[in-house]
């Protein structure tokens with residue numbers, strides 16, 4: 001089974017469409033949260049996804065537009081974008097987001113936006129924090145998003161650390177019998193210095209994962225953001241992948 005894993009789309013339709021075209025055939029589509037927030041196309045992204053069979057969980061931005069988390073937790077630009085998103089969402093988009101669970105286990109994998117310990121909020125950037133998360137897993141592999149940084153954490157039982165692997169592009173990596181926390185990076189707002197949309201494909205037959213990047217029309221998304229008055233910093237960061 002080929003699992004197409006997308007996270008942090010952030011209402012960037014041009015990036016989402018480029019990823020879906022680039023990914024080609026897959027068996028199942030899993031989304032790791034933050035479908036909306038920051039970007040100019042919240043309804044169009046939800047409609048694009050709702051037209052395909054998929055499994056999804058909620059992210060902090062998805063919950064913020066529903067009032068399930070306090071916007072005081074957001075920085076000014078993220079808050080402004082979230083308030084704009086709230087005004088745009090159609091009743092069917094709101095119903096879609098309302099139905100997203102906080103975390104789920106599917107086919108032997110855990111799906112959590114931030115971490116299995118604190119699914120909506122915890123950022124797994126450093127290995128010592130990731131290490132603490134493994135104790136909260138009931139499956140060997142957990143898929144997360146939230147940091148917008150592609151990374152694989154591999155647990156080494158009996159040691160206080162876990163390994164952080166920065167996966168190369170287009171190179172299948174074998175997942176052995178150890179436990180893993182895997183972040184595919186962000187479709188709609190990459191933050192690893194590469195402005196291209198990021199995603200990953202997991203192959204359950206060969207036990208491999210491959211990280212992929214695709215260029216998309218950044219200027220188109222930026223133009224839409226400018227037209228509706230979204231924060232300048234969020235527009236500019238798309239050019240540099242930060």
Ligand code: ZN
Pocket residue numbers: 008010034059061146147148
């Ligand atoms: Zn995000």
